[in-house]
Amino acid sequence: MFSLKTGEWEGPVLSSYGIHLVRVFERLEGRMPLLSEVRSEAENDWRYARRQEANAAAYQRLRERYEVVFEKEESVP
Numbered sequence: 001m002f003s004l005k006t007g008e009w010e011g012p013v014l015s016s017y018g019i020h021l022v023r024v025f026e027r028l029e030g031r032m033p034l035l036s037e038v039r040s041e042a043e044n045d046w047r048y049a050r051r052q053e054a055n056a057a058a059y060q061r062l063r064e065r066y067e068v069v070f071e072k073e074e075s076v077p
Contacts, residue, residue: 004010004024011021
């Protein structure tokens with residue numbers, strides 16, 4: 001994609017979603033966003049990660065409280 005020229009159609013371009021015709025309308029320089037621009041999303045991501053860790057720990061504690069035994073079934077003639 002980085003080699004495509006602005007304003008020209010290119011294709012077919014193969015992706016994991018299929019085959020596409022692509023046209024680049026504009027190129028913008030990348031930049032590091034300000035914290036104020038991404039704070040809410042970063043906090044939500046952090047909360048989600050902590051929640052996932054807490055859930056995993058809780059599930060592990062539950063699994064440690066029980067013993068699961070699989071009895072071998074006898075052959076049926």
